Amino acid sequence: MMTMAKYLFCATLIWQLYQPAFAADMVISNAWSRATPAGAGMGAVYADFSNTSSWPLKIIRISTEVAVVSEVHESFEKDGLMRMREIKPFTIAPGATVSLRPGAKHIMLMKLKKPLEKGVKYALTAWVINASAVDEEQQPRSISAEVIVGGFGQMEKP
Numbered sequence: 323m324m325t326m327a328k329y330l331f332c333a334t335l336i337w338q339l340y341q342p343a344f345a346a347d348m349v350i351s352n353a354w355s356r357a358t359p360a361g362a363g364m365g366a367v368y369a370d371f372s373n374t375s376s377w378p379l380k381i382i383r384i385s386t387e388v389a390v391v392s393e394v395h396e397s398f399e400k401d402g403l404m405r406m407r408e409i410k411p412f413t414i415a416p417g418a419t420v421s422l423r424p425g426a427k428h429i430m431l432m433k434l435k436k437p438l439e440k441g442v443k444y445a446l447t448a449w450v451i452n453a454s455a456v457d458e459e460q461q462p463r464s465i466s467a468e469v470i471v472g473g474f475g476q477m478e479k480p
């Protein structure tokens with residue numbers, strides 16, 4: 323008869339064998355959005371993306387369940403006006419954290435399916451590849467996080 327310790331060891335080993343080589347290499351934390359007024363088509367997500375692996379990770383796509391289009395944007399000032407542009411791809415160095423904040427990088431949600439109401443939670447998914455791999459056939463991996471919606475004009479995570 324197998325002892326409990328042996329059983330756990332085997333279960334862990336089997337679990338590890340079935341994980342891709344780069345499992346759990348990125349963590350998305352502190353994900354939040356501001357509330358949007360009724361009828362607004364656009365919103366934004368702010369979050370911290372931490373690369374906990376020892377290779378660079380490239381985020382190739384972001385999706386949410388609340389918007390048709392999700393793009394990574396960067397805000398910048400030009401001629402005294404705040405503007406923004408889409409940035410891609412978005413690579414995170416090994417051990418680094420990229421923070422998306424109001425007035426800086428953010429995920430732009432376009433064609434919102436419904437307004438983002440205060441207190442609502444929704445799912446965000448990032449599609450990630452190992453940027454140092456030479457494998458052209460590499461399948462992007464999905465990493466999900468929960469986004470919480472704060473109030474109007476809020477500047478910090480609720």
Ligand SMILES: [Cu+2]
Pocket residue numbers: 395396406407428429430
């Ligand atoms: Cu934007």
